[in-house]
Structure formats: structure tokens, C-alpha cells
Amino acid sequence: MSDRILIAGAGAIGGFYGALLAKAGAEVSVVCRSDYDVVSQQGYRINSYALGHWQFLPTQVLRHSREFSGEADYLILCSKVTPDVDRVALIRDAVQANTSIVFIQNGVDIEAELQTAFPDNELVSGLAFICCNRLAPADIHHLSYGKLTLGNLPGSVSEKTRHLQQLFLRAGIECTLSEDIVSSRWQKCVWNAPFNPLSVLSGGLPTLDILQNQEALVRRIMQEVCDIAAACGHVLPEDIVESNIQNTYAMPPYRTSMLLDFERGQAMETEAILGNAARAAQRHRVSCPALQTLYALMKLRELKIQADRQEKSAP
Amino acid sequence: MSDRILIAGAGAIGGFYGALLAKAGAEVSVVCRSDYDVVSQQGYRINSYALGHWQFLPTQVLRHSREFSGEADYLILCSKVTPDVDRVALIRDAVQANTSIVFIQNGVDIEAELQTAFPDNELVSGLAFICCNRLAPADIHHLSYGKLTLGNLPGSVSEKTRHLQQLFLRAGIECTLSEDIVSSRWQKCVWNAPFNPLSVLSGGLPTLDILQNQEALVRRIMQEVCDIAAACGHVLPEDIVESNIQNTYAMPPYRTSMLLDFERGQAMETEAILGNAARAAQRHRVSCPALQTLYALMKLRELKIQADRQEKSAP
Numbered sequence: 001m002s003d004r005i006l007i008a009g010a011g012a013i014g015g016f017y018g019a020l021l022a023k024a025g026a027e028v029s030v031v032c033r034s035d036y037d038v039v040s041q042q043g044y045r046i047n048s049y050a051l052g053h054w055q056f057l058p059t060q061v062l063r064h065s066r067e068f069s070g071e072a073d074y075l076i077l078c079s080k081v082t083p084d085v086d087r088v089a090l091i092r093d094a095v096q097a098n099t100s101i102v103f104i105q106n107g108v109d110i111e112a113e114l115q116t117a118f119p120d121n122e123l124v125s126g127l128a129f130i131c132c133n134r135l136a137p138a139d140i141h142h143l144s145y146g147k148l149t150l151g152n153l154p155g156s157v158s159e160k161t162r163h164l165q166q167l168f169l170r171a172g173i174e175c176t177l178s179e180d181i182v183s184s185r186w187q188k189c190v191w192n193a194p195f196n197p198l199s200v201l202s203g204g205l206p207t208l209d210i211l212q213n214q215e216a217l218v219r220r221i222m223q224e225v226c227d228i229a230a231a232c233g234h235v236l237p238e239d240i241v242e243s244n245i246q247n248t249y250a251m252p253p254y255r256t257s258m259l260l261d262f263e264r265g266q267a268m269e270t271e272a273i274l275g276n277a278a279r280a281a282q283r284h285r286v287s288c289p290a291l292q293t294l295y296a297l298m299k300l301r302e303l304k305i306q307a308d309r310q311e312k313s314a315p
Numbered sequence: 316m317s318d319r320i321l322i323a324g325a326g327a328i329g330g331f332y333g334a335l336l337a338k339a340g341a342e343v344s345v346v347c348r349s350d351y352d353v354v355s356q357q358g359y360r361i362n363s364y365a366l367g368h369w370q371f372l373p374t375q376v377l378r379h380s381r382e383f384s385g386e387a388d389y390l391i392l393c394s395k396v397t398p399d400v401d402r403v404a405l406i407r408d409a410v411q412a413n414t415s416i417v418f419i420q421n422g423v424d425i426e427a428e429l430q431t432a433f434p435d436n437e438l439v440s441g442l443a444f445i446c447c448n449r450l451a452p453a454d455i456h457h458l459s460y461g462k463l464t465l466g467n468l469p470g471s472v473s474e475k476t477r478h479l480q481q482l483f484l485r486a487g488i489e490c491t492l493s494e495d496i497v498s499s500r501w502q503k504c505v506w507n508a509p510f511n512p513l514s515v516l517s518g519g520l521p522t523l524d525i526l527q528n529q530e531a532l533v534r535r536i537m538q539e540v541c542d543i544a545a546a547c548g549h550v551l552p553e554d555i556v557e558s559n560i561q562n563t564y565a566m567p568p569y570r571t572s573m574l575l576d577f578e579r580g581q582a583m584e585t586e587a588i589l590g591n592a593a594r595a596a597q598r599h600r601v602s603c604p605a606l607q608t609l610y611a612l613m614k615l616r617e618l619k620i621q622a623d624r625q626e627k628s629a630p
Contacts, residue, residue, distance in 0.1 A: 209619075216611075217612075289608070292532070300520055
């Protein structure tokens with residue numbers, strides 16, 4: 001019997017990883033709301049720079065997880081982590097006793113909500129290092145990277161998670177395991193905390209311009225994230241700032257996911273990335289003035305977006 | 316014989332103060348480039364919330380200070396302080412032995428350039444607390460406030476400066492004198508350093524929204540400016556942060572001059588306000604992480620504006 005997988009929040013990232021799992025032989029269903037009509041009629045079109053073109057026809061296409069029939073071995077949550085998304089409500093009705101909940105999402109300190117709601121389920125935390133866009137409804141373009149990192153909470157790797165890794169590897173995508181996925185999450189934040197807000201607040205600069213012109217600020221924010229992580233018990237590798245800087249110089253100029261959300265008028269992961277880091281700093285009395293300034297600025301930027309929206313919708 | 320005054324950089328602020336001096340009986344000429352045609356034909360139309368409507372017909376209307384005939388008692392420089400403006404070149408040809416050079420401009424550490432170029436002239440530093448807009452060429456709207464503060468460099472008040480004060484008072488505008496105008500300049504920076512960049516980086520919020528939502532950040536930046544000023548030998552009043560906060564709560568929501576420049580696609584006074592403060596901090600090894608973050612962000616924002624402009628003008 002093949003693995004039964006349900007993807008919730010199946011936008012670009014969820015659709016892409018779902019398509020890979022289906023390719024690997026799993027029985028993959030999706031919950032997708034905005035693209036429901038197109039997906040239910042013709043599935044997803046995947047166009048990957050590395051893995052070619054193919055069509056992904058989900059087993060079940062649903063508007064809500066409560067419509068799922070059967071028991072999912074893995075429920076993979078790929079929604080964004082923003083205040084307007086109730087992550088627990090998104091998946092609750094499809095979680096059964098043996099369902100492993102895998103959340104492939106950005107941000108730090110985003111575990112507690114799921115741990116509290118599903119105390120008896122296996123929880124797998126996942127990080128996607130990928131550039132993947134939705135060009136049109138159900139039309140997914142995988143532009144670069146693709147690596148996944150998976151690890152069980154609070155810190156281990158189960159057999160079931162190894163099995164999921166095997167499926168991803170079989171489909172041709174890099175997938176590593178982490179015995180300390182919470183530290184891995186902080187490591188990813190080292191890159192996200194500077195580049196995501198700086199790309200938005202600069203008015204839309206790609207990563208290379210930011211780095212070439214304000215490397216000192218980028219380094220400072222990265223170091224602040226390391227300090228916060230250490231205070232939370234996650235001492236990151238000593239060379240992590242340096243390696244993030246060098247890797248970003250080496251990669252093609254990149255427009256961050258937060259910038260894309262901003263340009264599309266969608267909610268941004270400000271709280272998941274900056275707010276949670278700033279709150280962790282406050283709890284542990286770690287000084288992080290640059291990160292806090294970025295966080296405050298993003299909140300002001302969001303306030304202005306909201307004000308503009310209200311003005312537009314006013315009679 | 317009446318006072319001969321030449322205003323250089325006669326936009327909204329220069330035009331308005333020039334109009335006041337003419338009202339007080341001085342012989343006022345102007346150098347104005349962009350509005351030359353309108354001003355030379357019909358002068359300025361002034362519409363002040365406090366002082367009514369009137370027309371201001373300058374004695375000489377010039378495109379450049381070298382065209383000025385006669386000797387100016389006061390040459391009042393009101394241009395913005397931005398890297399694209401050569402302040403010395405703007406006035407050099409009209410400065411004579413007895414000309415007092417008065418610069419009514421924003422920013423800190425902006426004296427040296429003029430002191431070096433005109434070592435033998437009286438130099439008067441001026442600060443305008445005013446909200447004044449140019450609605451159309453030569454059409455100036457004075458919306459609120461208006462107070463001027465004047466003081467000689469390096470720190471005194473001359474008889475000639477007292478005389479200038481009298482002219483302003485006669486015209487009906489508040490004008491105070493400062494024996495320590497460099498400290499006064501830092502005091503003004505306490506307000507400018509947070510609100511100007513935050514209004515731009517937030518995407519256009521007025522002062523009250525910024526303050527109501529991020530008072531802690533505003534206070535932090537204000538305190539950093541106080542620390543820098545103190546290190547430079549200008550200990551500001553103890554209650555200056557508190558009084559700036561309270562005054563800003565009390566004033567109507569205000570769109571800063573930097574925001575207006577930004578929206579009009581004009582150069583912003585980033586260097587005069589933030590850059591010079593950050594450099595002073597560096598010289599004196601004062602920590603100012605929030606201010607430095609704002610400065611770096613403004614530089615990125617300006618880089619993006621420049622990049623967009625180049626893209627537009629590309630074939």
C-alpha cells in the first residue's frame with residue numbers, strides 16, 4: 001500500500017513538494033482554496049529547472065481538510081505563517097491518530113501552536129531552501145535550489161521521517177535530516193531576518209544589491225540572530241555569518257519571498273521571522289537593536305498598507 | 316537706507332522668509348531657478364495661515380547669484396542640503412566683504428563647508444520650524460508654525476543678527492536667538508532623525524501614526540541623537556526626548572519634509588540629517604544602532620530609486 005499524503009496550503013511550495021511525492025509513488029491529495037477549480041480539473045503543471053516538466057494529478061482535490069476521506073500518513077502543512085492564517089484550523093479535521101504532521105514553513109518559535117493543538121501526534125518540522133513561484137493558477141515554476149531539511153520535534157529523527165526523506169530523494173530532490181531541527185530553523189533565520197525585510201523596506205532591491213551596499217548592516221542583523229539563538233539554547237556554527245555572506249554573494253541576485261508577498265499585496269511573514277525573534281530576545285534579555293528596528297519598520301510598513309487598503313475600500 | 320537681502324535657493328521656505336523680510340521693509344532679491352519665469356513676471360503669492368495673503372515682488376529676480384548687482388547685507392541660503400547641491404557655488408559670486416551669510420537649512424555638521432569657503436564672513440546658522448509648501452510655481456502656502464532660530468557661528472549673537480531678528484519680528488513671525496546654535500541644530504535633529512526616515516520607510520505615514528505605533532523606536536533614536544550630541548560637546552536638555560514626544564502627540568498629524576521630497580522624486584536630506592549624525596557617532600565611538608540601521612535603509616531606498624530611474628531612462 002502506498003503512502004497517503006495530504007498537502008494543506010498547496011500553493012507553489014506545497015504543490016511542488018506534493019508533485020515530487022506523487023512522482024515517488026505516494027498517493028497525494030491536496031487542500032487548495034484559491035486554485036481549486038483549475039487544480040480539480042487539470043491538476044498542477046510543474047516546470048522545474050532541474051527535474052523537467054510534468055503534470056501532477058492529486059488523488060483528492062479538496063477545498064477544506066475536513067473533506068478528506070481516509071487517513072493520512074503524513075499531513076504536510078505548507079501555508080504561510082501569518083496572523084491571518086489559522087494553522088491549526090487548516091489541518092485539524094484531517095489529523096488522525098497515526099498522522100504525522102509535517103510543517104514546511106518559515107520562521108522561528110512557530111512550533112508551540114501545533115504542539116499544543118496536537119500533543120499526541122508526531123510533529124515534523126521542515127525547512128525548504130527553494131525558489132519556486134506560482135505563475136498562474138496551478139502553474140508552478142521551480143527556479144532554483146530545492147533542498148528540504150526535516151527533523152522531528154523536539155529533536156530527533158523518526159523512522160517515519162526517514163521514510164519521507166526517502167520519498168523526496170527518490171523524486172530527485174535533496175533532502176537532509178536534522179537531529180536538532182529547532183537549531184536548523186534558527187540557522188535559516190540568520191539569512192531571512194536581514195534579507196526579507198531589507199528587500200521590502202528598500203523598495204524592492206534584490207539580495208546582491210543589499211549585500212554589496214550594506215554588508216555591515218546585514219552582518220550585524222545576522223549576528224543578532226545568532227545571539228538570540230544562543231540565548232535560546234541553540235548555539236549556531238561559528239562561521240554561520242561568514243558562510244551566509246559568502247553564499248549570498250555567490251548566488252544570483254534574488255528577490256526574497258517577503259518581497260514577492262509585498263508586491264502581490266499578500267500578508268508578509270513579519271511576525272514569524274522578525275516578531276518571534278524579537279520576542280525571544282526580549283524573554284532572554286538579549287540586545288538586538290538592528291533587528292528590532294527592522295521589526296518596528298515592517299510593522300509601520302504594514303500599517304500603511306492597511307491604511308491604504310481601508311482608504312480604497314471606503315465609500 | 317534699507318537692508319539689502321539676497322535669498323538663494325528661494326523655494327517655499329526661502330520665498331516665504333524673503334516675503335516676510337520685504338514686508339518688514341528690507342530690499343529683498345531672490346535667486347530662483349526652477350520658478351524664474353513666474354517669479355520674474357508676477358512675484359510670489361503668499362498665503363499664510365497666520366499672516367494672511369499678500370504678494371511679494373522681489374527687487375531683483377535672478378537665475379544665478381553672480382547676476383546680483385550691489386552688495387548684500389545678508390545672503391540667506393535656503394536650499395536643501397543634499398549631495399546634488401553645491402552650497403558654496405550657489406552663493407559664492409554674491410558674497411562680499413560685509414555680507415553676512417545666513418543658512419536656514421536642516422541637518423547637523425553642515426557648517427564646515429561654508430566656514431572653509433568664507434572664512435572672513437559673518438556666518439549665521441538658522442533653523443526653521445515651519446510647515447510651508449509650494450503649491451505651484453511661486454505660489455507658497457504657509458500651513459503652520461513658522462519660528463526661526465538664529466545664531467552666529469561658532470557660538471554667539473552679533474548685533475547684525477539681532478537686527479535681522481528684529482526684521483522677522485516686525486513681519487510678525489517668531490524669531491529667537493541662540494548663543495549656542497550648534498546645540499540648537501542637534502536639538503532639531505532629535506526630532507528629524509526619527510520622523511523623517513520613518514515617514515519615508517513606512518511608505519508615507521504621518522508623524523502621529525508613527526508615534527502611536529512605534530513610540531519606543533522613536534524614543535530610542537532620539538536618545539541616540541542626544542548621546543551623539545553629548546559626545547560632540549553639546550549636552551542637550553534632560554527632558555528633550557520627553558518634550559519632543561509630547562509635542563509630537565499634541566501637533567496635528569504631519570507629513571515630514573523628507574516624505575514630501577520622496578513623493579516628489581526629489582533628493583532627500585539623508586546625509587545632512589542621518590549620515591552626518593552617524594559619522595559624528597563613529598568619530599566619537601558612540602553606539603547608535605537604530606540610527607545607523609535607518610541610515611543604511613535610507614541609502615538602500617535611495618539606491619532603488621536611482622536604479623528605477625536608470626531603468627526608465629534606458630533605451
